[in-house]
Amino acid sequence: MAKKRANGGQKPNPVKSTKSSSATRGFYILIVVIAIVGIAGLSYLAAKPQGAASQWDSSLPSLNAMGHVEGSDSAQLEVIEFADFECPICGQFATLTEPDIRTHLIDSGVVRIRYMDFPLSMHRNTWNAHRAAWCAGDQGKFWPMHDGIYRYQDSWNSEATSNPDKVLAGIAQGIGLDMAQYTSCVDTKKYQAQLQANELEANRRHVDATPTFVFGTKVVANYLTYDQFKAEVMQAIARQKDAAKK
Amino acid sequence: MTKRMVLAVLALCGVLLAAYLALHDIGIIGTLACGSGSCEQVQSSKWAVFLGIRVAIWGVAYYAVLFTVAMAAAHERFSDDHRLSVALVALTGWGVMYSAWLIYLELFRIHAICRWCMGSASIVALLFIIAVFDYRAQARTVISD
Numbered sequence: 001m002a003k004k005r006a007n008g009g010q011k012p013n014p015v016k017s018t019k020s021s022s023a024t025r026g027f028y029i030l031i032v033v034i035a036i037v038g039i040a041g042l043s044y045l046a047a048k049p050q051g052a053a054s055q056w057d058s059s060l061p062s063l064n065a066m067g068h069v070e071g072s073d074s075a076q077l078e079v080i081e082f083a084d085f086e087c088p089i090c091g092q093f094a095t096l097t098e099p100d101i102r103t104h105l106i107d108s109g110v111v112r113i114r115y116m117d118f119p120l121s122m123h124r125n126t127w128n129a130h131r132a133a134w135c136a137g138d139q140g141k142f143w144p145m146h147d148g149i150y151r152y153q154d155s156w157n158s159e160a161t162s163n164p165d166k167v168l169a170g171i172a173q174g175i176g177l178d179m180a181q182y183t184s185c186v187d188t189k190k191y192q193a194q195l196q197a198n199e200l201e202a203n204r205r206h207v208d209a210t211p212t213f214v215f216g217t218k219v220v221a222n223y224l225t226y227d228q229f230k231a232e233v234m235q236a237i238a239r240q241k242d243a244a245k246k
Numbered sequence: 247m248t249k250r251m252v253l254a255v256l257a258l259c260g261v262l263l264a265a266y267l268a269l270h271d272i273g274i275i276g277t278l279a280c281g282s283g284s285c286e287q288v289q290s291s292k293w294a295v296f297l298g299i300r301v302a303i304w305g306v307a308y309y310a311v312l313f314t315v316a317m318a319a320a321h322e323r324f325s326d327d328h329r330l331s332v333a334l335v336a337l338t339g340w341g342v343m344y345s346a347w348l349i350y351l352e353l354f355r356i357h358a359i360c361r362w363c364m365g366s367a368s369i370v371a372l373l374f375i376i377a378v379f380d381y382r383a384q385a386r387t388v389i390s391d
Contacts, residue, residue, distance in 0.1 A: 087280035
């Protein structure tokens, strides 16, 4: 059965019809305007440089005695990384970018990395992981533990468990640590003071996100791919050379 | 402006908001770092992926479908089509339920609230209310006919 029009089949009112077509036109204009403004806004944001870059405060004492270092003492540049073991983006950097950095930049003596602990309060299990890494460092295995902690982040983070120490002990066992020494170190929170000192140092230098990298005098708080990391390294080395010439 | 036109406008705003979140999620917009905001924490959690696809990408697809249906419904030719009202209520109802689930996760599992996600949830709630009003108006028209 054919459906009747709401006006009972009468001829359309020309005034009403004009108003309706004007409203329809206005509607389509509004849609086009919103789409154009929205796409322009997104394009502008996408074109803006990523990551908050700022200057490193060189007047503060150096971090030479802090954190853990990987690479040669005679490397051309030291890159400082402030990181949190439970931060998924730090994990992404450690598992995706860092192997290439080791092969191409650390092993060849171009850079060394200083890992500074910056456990964020939003991550409930991160302190356990930082303590575990320091206790592995006690046995000279900070970096293998660092890699294991990031690789198995999904197994011990606060979304996965409320008992991270058990999973972390499994990682420690996997890298061949003396478990009696490791357990004693973790249980007594042997390196808690050093960890807190690292955290305070990060706060003093206004680090507020992880990973944050320091390339000479430039601070970059953002995930970096290998190519981006290498570009920052080369620019920092060039800046160092320019400064030395002056 | 009819209710269906308002639905289309809001759905388009949803497409743009979800596109912003998706671009942020894949690192094209903003900073990819922990601690720089709650959205980063939410988007880096394990719940940011649904059926192997990032939730932000699902959001773009969802709002795009909703926008297409709302645009069709706003067209004069389909102004009396009751089925489109049913489709709009069903789509926006699903959106409200999924947003409620995401808010629960943010509050009780991830312990972080992403304001852009809350913006999306507000748009979906508004869309659902308007879709229900449109459905009721359509139902009245069919009965009176």
